[in-house]
Amino acid sequence: MANDRRVVIIGAGIAGVATALDLLERGGSDVVVLERYGPGFGSSSKSAGVIETQYLDRSAVEVRNYGLRYFERFAEKHEVALVQSGYLRLAQESADMESFRKSINLQQEFDITDPELLDVEEIQRRWPRIRMDGRVGGLFGPSDGYVDSYEFTLCAASQIVRLGGRVINGVDVLEATHASDGTWNLKTNQGIYEADFIVNAAGPWAKNVAKIFGADLPQNNQLRPKIKIEHREKLDTLLPFVMDYVPGSGRDGIYFRSETPNELFVGIHTDESIQEERDPDIRLGEASQEFVDRVKELLPTRLETPKGLRLGRTWTGLYAISPDNKPIVDVHPDAPGVVHSMGAGGSGIQLAPAMARIAADLILDSSTNSFPNTDWSINRSSLHTS
Ligand SMILES: Cc1cc2nc3c(=O)[nH]c(=O)nc-3n(C[C@H](O)[C@H](O)[C@H](O)COP(=O)(O)OP(=O)(O)OC[C@H]3O[C@@H](n4cnc5c(N)ncnc54)[C@H](O)[C@@H]3O)c2cc1C
Structure with a gap:
């Protein structure tokens, strides 16, 4: 043609x-x-690169499922890595567990059959370092993962x-x-x-x-920081991507995952525009001290932090969000x-x-x-x- x-x-x-x-x-x-x-x-080039389907409405699952399959094929064909180390979304209240149950049913409609609803005990059995105080369970997608975007x-x-x-x-x-x-x-x-x-x-x-x-x-541009944390203590069980945010909650929440047995990636996420709007030409650089302090405050509430922590590289990027x-x-x-x-x-x-x-x-x-x-x-x- x-x-x-x-x-x-x-x-x-x-x-x-x-x-x-x-x-x-x-x-x-x-x-x-x-x-x-x-x-x-x-x-x-600033992203956490997470590819996952643990969403709560049909459309969000449909398009993310397409994305996950696309990245699987692309990774296989071109030898770039899609690391399928799993994604765990934590539930803050029992209504979240109900939404997660519906998500599992929705995902089955799209032939995603491996997500699981996990209670607190099961999460702690699999990943003893995750702290579940104030959380009632989670939705886990074992095939989810991340790419280097x-x-x-x-x-x-x-x-x-x-x-x-x-x-x-x-x-x-x-x-x-x-x-x-x-x-x-x-x-x-x-x-x-x-x-x-x-x-x-x-x-x-x-x-x-x-x-x-x-x-x-x-479109509203929101600034989002990330940080790499190194630790001397080697983890026996690598952590999946753990997300302490529920879509539509109007709040943000901390997320983290293991990169290696001695490294964590940590950020704070919300899908929503809850901060001041940023100019796209803003000079991006290191994360603010305020973000680092918040990570220091929030991380130990969700993770028994490994010994010998050392804050590594921090960076920021923009989320371009529609209303x-x-x-x-x-x-x-x-x-x-x-x-x-x-x-x-x-x-x-x-x-x-x-x-x-x-x-x-x-x-x-x-x-x-x-x-x-x-x-x-x-x-x-x-x-x-x-
Ligand atoms: C900290 C952080 C973590 C994230 N984590 C995730 C995640 O885990 N999973 C996920 O799915 N997403 C994540 N995202 C979001 C994701 O990175 C973005 O949504 C995505 O990269 C946007 O891609 P894009 O191609 O639309 O825009 P961009 O990657 O910003 O590309 C736009 C390009 O347009 C060019 N351009 C602009 N104006 C002009 C012009 N006038 N002429 C020519 N070129 C121009 C720019 O130079 C730029 O290269 C994250 C983002 C951040 C900041």
């Missing part, structure tokens, strides 16, 4: 590269990814080139004009690029890029041919394959039926009433 569709993707984060791969694998498109710096420069993004970028696409670094998209024949002309710091279709996959900058196309889309905490993947009515793919918050790695599939559907078929339970459209009511 002739490559008759010229597609320019703005941003070589995981959303952009996954969309490029989806289009190239389905054929018939010339795909160019324009990246201001280099692949993974944005949030995709930077490694994945780089690997996907090189696959794009192997499949005949291009990834051009150092290109900053500045302005866009729409010609009468439907072609988009993108003005960049390195000349003009022409395209029939555009994908705005600019992560925390997506709201700014949407404005270039005359679209005012809601209802779900991605937006849609064409804005005022800018035909431009698909905005944004707002995945703290789930943008695990959701990237599903976001890519929908963005590619919209380009190839002008509509999508790939995920019947999922509405990531711009005009959904929850986006405008949340």
Whole structure:
């Protein structure tokens, strides 16, 4: 088939590269990814890389299941690691255990049959170091795990080139004009690029890029830190990813996992926008002392901390969150041919394959039926009433 569709993707984060791969694998498109710096420069190199399906509604399970299967296949084919060391979401009250029970039923609908509802005793039997004071149990997904999302993004970028696409670094998209024949002309710091279709996959900058196309889309950037903690005492049993946050609770919670018998990764997570909004160009660096102090306070409440702790590297990144905490993947009515793919918050790695599939559907078929339970459209009511 002739490559008759010229597609320019703005941003070589995981959303952009996954969309490029989806289009190239389905054929018939010339795909160019324009990246201001280099692949993974944005949030995709700052992530915890968790891929999991322990969610509480049908849509969230559907799209994450697609993501998990995608990463399994990708890891097998390209020899990048998907470490399936499990994911344990803790329940704060008995109503959470009821939601977790429903999640297990939902997951079975998608052929995810191994998640388990664990009571406090069982959690402590398997991982004696996890402290369960004030917690009533948990939902455990043994097949869940994590990827190095930077490694994945780089690997996907090189696959794009192997499949005949291009990834051009150092290109900053500045302005866009729409010609009468439907072609988009993108003005960049390195000349003009022409395209029939555009994908705005600019992560925390997506709201700014949407404005270039005359679209005012809601997105709130939240700063999220992470820390690596080394410990002299070697753990006999590695910890799965433990998440002390329940979606929709309006609170944040600590998470941690073992990286090696002598290393922990720790962060504080919520899907929700509960802090001040940040400029995407904010200078990212080390985590604040306030975050380090909170980790010092919260970690011992959930983990019998190993001996000889030493705080290691800290870093920060941005969650780009939409008003209802779900991605937006849609064409804005005022800018035909431009698909905005944004707002995945703290789930943008695990959701990237599903976001890519929908963005590619919209380009190839002008509509999508790939995920019947999922509405990531711009005009959904929850986006405008949340
Ligand atoms: C601390 C932390 C932990 C996280 N943990 C997880 C997790 O465990 N699991 C999970 O699923 N998700 C997690 N996330 C979220 C996830 O990392 C993001 O949702 C995801 O990386 C967003 O990918 P993206 O491709 O949309 O954006 P980005 O990776 O930010 O990519 C956007 C790209 O667009 C480029 N760009 C911007 N403007 C322009 C322009 N005008 N012209 C050209 N290029 C441009 C940027 O340079 C950037 O490279 C975490 C995030 C953080 C910060």
